[in-house]
Amino acid sequence: MSLLEVRALSKEFGGLRALDGVSFAAQEGEILGIIGPNGAGKTTLFNLISGVYPPSNGEMSFQGESILRMKPHQISRLGIGRTFQIVRPFQNLDVETNVLVAFGHRYYPSLWKSSAPFRQPGILREVQALIERAGLRSYTKHLAKNLPLGFKKRLEIARALALRPRLLLLDEPSAGLRFEESAQLMELIRQVLGEGIGVLLIEHNMQVVMDLCKRIVVLRRALPGKFVQTPWSSRPIWGRRHKCWKPGRSRFLTASFWP
Amino acid sequence: MISGYLITILITIVIYAMLAHSLNIITGHAGQISLGHASFFGIGAYTSAMLYTEAGFPFWISVPMAAVAAGIVGALLGIPCLRVRDDFLAITTMGINFVVEAIFLYLPFFGGAMGIGGINLPGWFGREMTKPEYFILILVVFGLLLLLDRRMGRSWIGLAWASIREDELAAGAMGVDVVRFKVLAFILGSAIAGLAGGFYAHFLTFIMPQNFGFGQSIVILSMVVFGGIGSRWGPIVGAIILGVLPEVSRPIMEYRILIYGILLLGMMRFQPGGLLGPESILPRILRRSVYGLRGQG
Numbered sequence: 001m002s003l004l005e006v007r008a009l010s011k012e013f014g015g016l017r018a019l020d021g022v023s024f025a026a027q028e029g030e031i032l033g034i035i036g037p038n039g040a041g042k043t044t045l046f047n048l049i050s051g052v053y054p055p056s057n058g059e060m061s062f063q064g065e066s067i068l069r070m071k072p073h074q075i076s077r078l079g080i081g082r083t084f085q086i087v088r089p090f091q092n093l094d095v096e097t098n099v100l101v102a103f104g105h106r107y108y109p110s111l112w113k114s115s116a117p118f119r120q121p122g123i124l125r126e127v128q129a130l131i132e133r134a135g136l137r138s139y140t141k142h143l144a145k146n147l148p149l150g151f152k153k154r155l156e157i158a159r160a161l162a163l164r165p166r167l168l169l170l171d172e173p174s175a176g177l178r179f180e181e182s183a184q185l186m187e188l189i190r191q192v193l194g195e196g197i198g199v200l201l202i203e204h205n206m207q208v209v210m211d212l213c214k215r216i217v218v219l220r221r222a223l224p225g226k227f228v229q230t231p232w233s234s235r236p237i238w239g240r241r242h243k244c245w246k247p248g249r250s251r252f253l254t255a256s257f258w259p
Numbered sequence: 260m261i262s263g264y265l266i267t268i269l270i271t272i273v274i275y276a277m278l279a280h281s282l283n284i285i286t287g288h289a290g291q292i293s294l295g296h297a298s299f300f301g302i303g304a305y306t307s308a309m310l311y312t313e314a315g316f317p318f319w320i321s322v323p324m325a326a327v328a329a330g331i332v333g334a335l336l337g338i339p340c341l342r343v344r345d346d347f348l349a350i351t352t353m354g355i356n357f358v359v360e361a362i363f364l365y366l367p368f369f370g371g372a373m374g375i376g377g378i379n380l381p382g383w384f385g386r387e388m389t390k391p392e393y394f395i396l397i398l399v400v401f402g403l404l405l406l407l408d409r410r411m412g413r414s415w416i417g418l419a420w421a422s423i424r425e426d427e428l429a430a431g432a433m434g435v436d437v438v439r440f441k442v443l444a445f446i447l448g449s450a451i452a453g454l455a456g457g458f459y460a461h462f463l464t465f466i467m468p469q470n471f472g473f474g475q476s477i478v479i480l481s482m483v484v485f486g487g488i489g490s491r492w493g494p495i496v497g498a499i500i501l502g503v504l505p506e507v508s509r510p511i512m513e514y515r516i517l518i519y520g521i522l523l524l525g526m527m528r529f530q531p532g533g534l535l536g537p538e539s540i541l542p543r544i545l546r547r548s549v550y551g552l553r554g555q556g
Binding site: 050051052071072073076077081082084088089090091092093097100101102104105107108111113114115116117118119159160162163 | 410411413414415416417418419421422425426428429430431432433434435436437438439443537
């Protein structure tokens, strides 16, 4: 049984088909790269898996259980953690509290228990361990909004790890980072993999993808003929045309990975 | 002995502080803007008044029932409000306020434009409570509510609210049941507003729909914003200052809404955190007045 199985997943926004029949399976302890040009639907795919919005068609199951109709918090409690392409830490909370939020569902399952104080020594020790792992020890009490981008990204990973995930969805972890920062982050991802956690990695930096991933899913933009008409849109809506195919990257993609 | 006028103002301010505090739970803690908070105030006041005058329940039952009724309506109205965010939520809650006011105004059952009269101060020990006693009663109740708020702030409920306020999407992805905690905030905030409404009805002895209109909602919101959204003492300070202001000079009373509007705009522009919120100028001014201009920050 695969950790995550996605079958013929589609998503339409009005008349725009963002994803068209994507199928793949991810295994435990495996890192699966997801690449493709801008607008191919990579982030949409993550949003579908994490339950931000429901798919138009298709099947998703996690550890054999269908997650099709689940809400985001239910999916995250099953063990799917995620980070965001544009970082979304809780800006006005400190690093420690940011990580604490993800402990809620394990320690305060009922409303009655939720009225107990959230700063408990036992939980704080666990939080501290995660923060140290992410290399944020000296920033425990700093507000998330004051951290540089690289730290925010590591904070997001620490927060996702606090869920004790079986699967981690990483949306462009190295985007906007300096080389060393990126390298530190990759080290963290390797450690996570070593623990048997599965990772889905969206990444534009092909060096990173090549280093980490053995298998890769390539998403293409849905073909023009595949745009659908709906009652709401009398004519198909065309996505932004993808202009910025850098020659190097394009050649690289077509040569190595395009099926 | 304090004069009747002073005690009237004091009671009004405590009721406003209670209202500002209840709105602070919804808007400050859980981050859900509400422009219709006076409707729950009104639901509480009318429930309490109807139960007291029509059904003959004593004060000690009618006022808690006011909180329960407002809490239930808050939950019912909070559920559709979950589907909208930010500015749309503001407009939806504003609409709710107009609907609730219209119901009080046009249904003969609720006394129409004439309102409901004949509500009395509560009785105890075989006589009617005096105003100073009533003041102490609501002050004690408010104190208990503040203790509860402190406990909530330290509990996981408070943290869940903070995460929803900061980023709803990320909170959901971290396993926070967004719907549950949002509805909880709506229920608690509405119930406390309803409680304040019950106290208000029994103090004023006469209520009418205009007391619970959109203007009242703006007054409550101004107090919260002025004092500091999300801070525990801010809304109370806001209620005290904005409650005393119209009493100090009559012209302010006449242009009350105008002045509150200007204050709201000015605070949003220059002090978005409010007087007691983060990044307030207040500590800086205090420090400067104590240490002089050379004071070290």
